[in-house]
Amino acid sequence: MDARLAPFATTPRLVVKIGSSLLVEGGAIRQTWLASVVADIAACRADGQQVVVVSSGAIALGARRLKLGKGGRGSLDDAQAAAAVGQIALARAWAELFAGHGIEAAQILLTLGDLEDRRRYLNVAATLDRLLALGAVPILNENDSVATQEIRFGDNDRLAARSGQAAGAGAVILLSDIDGLYTANPCEPGATLIPTVARIDDVAHMADGRSASGLGTGGMAAKIAAARIAVQAGMPLAIVDGRRDHPLTAFAKTGHGTVFTAESCTSARKAWLAGRLTVAGRLTIDAGAAAALATGKSLLAAGVVSVDGDFARGDAVEIAHAGSVIARGLTAYDAPDARAIAGARSDAQAAILGYAPRAAMVHRDQLVMV
CATH class of the missing domain: 3.40.1160.10 (Acetylglutamate kinase-like)
Structure with missing residues (x-):
C-alpha cells in the first residue's frame, strides 16, 4: 500500500x-x-x-x-x-x-x-x-x-x-x-x-x-x-x-x-493546547526566554516582557516573541500577579507578590510550541 x-x-x-x-x-x-x-x-x-x-x-x-x-x-x-x-x-x-x-x-x-x-x-x-x-x-x-x-x-x-x-x-x-x-x-x-x-x-x-x-x-x-x-x-x-x-x-x-x-x-x-482556537491572554517574551523554550524549558517570569489580557491561573495563554506566537501554555498566575512579576528574577518575586513564587510562569509540562 x-x-x-x-x-x-x-x-x-x-x-x-x-x-x-x-x-x-x-x-x-x-x-x-x-x-x-x-x-x-x-x-x-x-x-x-x-x-x-x-x-x-x-x-x-x-x-x-x-x-x-x-x-x-x-x-x-x-x-x-x-x-x-x-x-x-x-x-x-x-x-x-x-x-x-x-x-x-x-x-x-x-x-x-x-x-x-x-x-x-x-x-x-x-x-x-x-x-x-x-x-x-x-x-x-x-x-x-x-x-x-x-x-x-x-x-x-x-x-x-x-x-x-x-x-x-x-x-x-x-x-x-x-x-x-x-x-x-x-x-x-x-x-x-x-x-x-x-x-x-x-x-x-x-x-x-x-x-x-x-x-x-x-x-x-x-x-x-x-x-x-x-x-x-x-x-x-x-x-x-x-x-x-x-x-x-x-x-x-x-x-x-x-x-x-x-x-x-x-x-x-x-x-489539546496546540489545537486551541481561543486563549485568554498573551505573554510577550524576550530572546533569551524564546531560546529556552525551544530547548524544552519552562517560561520564567524574568523572561516575560509584557502581559496582555484578563486571565486566571490555569487559563490558556499564547506566548509571543518578535511579533509571532511561538507557544501556548497554561499560566501559573492570575493576570495581575503575572504583570507584577514580569521581568523579575526569582529571588525578587516573593517580595513583590507577598507569597512564595511558583516554579515558573508557565511550566514546561503545561506548554507546547506551535
Missing part, C-alpha cells in the same frame, strides 16, 4: 467531514450520493475501523423549509432558526441510511466551548469513546442553533480536527467540492494539485477563506487551519474530492487529493 495512504486505511479510528455543498443541493439532501458515502463508511467498519462523521448541512436544509433567503445566512437569527429545523432532517437522513446497514447513528452537537474547556473536552472524549465501543457512528455538527460569533468554530473543518483529537482518531478526511490544494487558483492556467504537504508553513499563503459553493463557511484557509491542528496532534489529514459517488472508496484506490503528513505526536494534553 502507498505509504502516503496507509494511515487512512489502517488507523483504528477515522474522522470523515462532509461539507454542505456536497450533501445539500437545491435545499434537499443528495440522497443517492449520501447513500454511497454511508456504504463506504459501512465498508470501513467491516474492515475494523471505527468512524466519526462531522456533517454540515443543517442550515442549508432548514433555510429551504423556512423559506429563508441567502441560504439561511442572512443574519445570525436566520442561521440559528434554520439550523434548528434542518438538524432534524439531517439526523433523520443519517440514521435511516445507517440503519439499512444495521448500524446505529448517534448525534452530538458541539459548541466551541465544549472542546476549548478541558473538563468539557474530556467529557466529549469519553462520550465518543463509549459510542464507538458500542458500535455506533457518532454524527457531529456545530450547534448552530445556540452558537454565536463569540462561541463558534465557524467551520466544520476545524471542528473535525478538534473532534479527531477528542476521539483519539489516527487520521482525518475532509470531503470537499475541490479535490485538494493547488499551487494557484485551480481556474488559472498552470495550477497543479499538491499531492503531499510536509510543512504547512510552506503552503499557508496559498489559500483564502472563501467557500466555493457559498453554502458553507470554510474555504481552503479553514482546511489548512484544520490540517495544522490535526498534524500537530499526530493525525494526517487529507482533502479529498467528495463530488463523486463513493468518494472514500475512490480515495483509497487512487490516492487523488492532498495529504498533510503528521508530525510526531505530543502528549494528549499538549495536543
Whole structure:
C-alpha cells in the first residue's frame, strides 16, 4: 500500500467531514450520493475501523423549509432558526441510511466551548469513546442553533480536527467540492494539485477563506487551519474530492487529493493546547526566554516582557516573541500577579507578590510550541 495512504486505511479510528455543498443541493439532501458515502463508511467498519462523521448541512436544509433567503445566512437569527429545523432532517437522513446497514447513528452537537474547556473536552472524549465501543457512528455538527460569533468554530473543518483529537482518531478526511490544494487558483492556467504537504508553513499563503459553493463557511484557509491542528496532534489529514459517488472508496484506490503528513505526536494534553482556537491572554517574551523554550524549558517570569489580557491561573495563554506566537501554555498566575512579576528574577518575586513564587510562569509540562 502507498505509504502516503496507509494511515487512512489502517488507523483504528477515522474522522470523515462532509461539507454542505456536497450533501445539500437545491435545499434537499443528495440522497443517492449520501447513500454511497454511508456504504463506504459501512465498508470501513467491516474492515475494523471505527468512524466519526462531522456533517454540515443543517442550515442549508432548514433555510429551504423556512423559506429563508441567502441560504439561511442572512443574519445570525436566520442561521440559528434554520439550523434548528434542518438538524432534524439531517439526523433523520443519517440514521435511516445507517440503519439499512444495521448500524446505529448517534448525534452530538458541539459548541466551541465544549472542546476549548478541558473538563468539557474530556467529557466529549469519553462520550465518543463509549459510542464507538458500542458500535455506533457518532454524527457531529456545530450547534448552530445556540452558537454565536463569540462561541463558534465557524467551520466544520476545524471542528473535525478538534473532534479527531477528542476521539483519539489516527487520521482525518475532509470531503470537499475541490479535490485538494493547488499551487494557484485551480481556474488559472498552470495550477497543479499538491499531492503531499510536509510543512504547512510552506503552503499557508496559498489559500483564502472563501467557500466555493457559498453554502458553507470554510474555504481552503479553514482546511489548512484544520490540517495544522490535526498534524500537530499526530493525525494526517487529507482533502479529498467528495463530488463523486463513493468518494472514500475512490480515495483509497487512487490516492487523488492532498495529504498533510503528521508530525510526531505530543502528549494528549499538549495536543489539546496546540489545537486551541481561543486563549485568554498573551505573554510577550524576550530572546533569551524564546531560546529556552525551544530547548524544552519552562517560561520564567524574568523572561516575560509584557502581559496582555484578563486571565486566571490555569487559563490558556499564547506566548509571543518578535511579533509571532511561538507557544501556548497554561499560566501559573492570575493576570495581575503575572504583570507584577514580569521581568523579575526569582529571588525578587516573593517580595513583590507577598507569597512564595511558583516554579515558573508557565511550566514546561503545561506548554507546547506551535
